[in-house]
Amino acid sequence: MTTLTQTLLPLTTITFPEIALRTRDAHKLRGYFGELFREHSPLLHNHYETDTDESPRYRYAYPLVQYKVLHRTPTLVGIREGATLLAQLFLRIRELDINGERFPVLSKHIRHEQAPLGISDELHRYRFETLWMALNQDNYRDYRNRSETERHAQLKRVLITQLLGLFREADLWLAPHERIMVHLSVEPHTTQFKNQTMMAFAGEFTANVVLPDGLGLGKSVARGFGAVRRLSS
Known part of the structure; x- marks a missing residue:
């Protein structure tokens, strides 16, 4: 029997169920928490501090802390070191400040888990709970010049590349015989x-992968884009 490549990903999810925001407010959540806990880690705002007067350097990697508004609920998702950091800061979150409007945190929920991630011997359906920003400037130009069939094939390749990037962030490397299969709609x-x-x-998409709910795929996942949720079979 062949062993499929999987790992357990440390994952922390914090939600604020009594506060309702708009989906587009996710980047304001990121700005607020990035400033509030700036001294703790560049993971919270994706910038490294410098010891000079130069602008902070950007952290070009899959964001380990992500800010989302899912079904109007403010949501923070952290993986690996980001999962540990969110758990440490959980008790210190007493309010949200969104563009100067203060929301007292009357209740907050935290879930810390070891979530399966990797290749599956079954197909699973996933929905993008927030818009998937699949393309950058370069491949958007290619996309515009292609036929509908070619566009669909391009998006499938992009999604597979993004899934492989997520696996690499979790130190997960596929065996030579393993391939990600995707049906995209x-x-x-x-x-x-x-x-x-x-x-x-x-x-949505169907693929032979196991993904934790809430993680983002594509561009700007730290700002809430591309959040996925597994659908019932």
């Missing part, structure tokens, strides 16, 4: 990002 939408109109996608 999405439709394009436009969204505002940093005062620009961007293309993103809504929909």
Whole structure:
């Protein structure tokens, strides 16, 4: 019997069920917590501090702490070191400040788990709970010049690449005989990002992978894009 490549990913999820925000407020959550706990870790705001007057360097890696608004509920998700950090800071979160509007935290929930991640011998369906920002500037130009069939194939390749990137972040490397198989069903939408109109996608996919609910795929997952949730079979 062949052993499939999987790991257990340390995962912490914090929700604030009595506070309702808009999906587009996720980046404001990121800004608030990045400033509130700036001294604790660059993981919270994805920048490394410098010892000079230079601007902070950006941390180009899969974000270990992600900020989302899922079904109007403010949600923080941390993996690996980010999971440990969120658990340590949980008791210190007493309010949210969103653009100067203060929301007292009357209740908050935390879930810390070892979540399975990796290749599966079964197919699982996932929905993008928030828009999936699949394309960067370069592959968006390619996307625009392709036929519908070619566009669909390109998006499948992009998704597989993003899944492999997530696996690498978890130190998970597939065996030579293992392949990710994806069936993708999405439709394009436009969204505002940093005062620009961007293309993103809504929909779902089926793949032979196990993913924890809430993790993001694609660009700008720290700001809430591309959050996935497994659907019942």
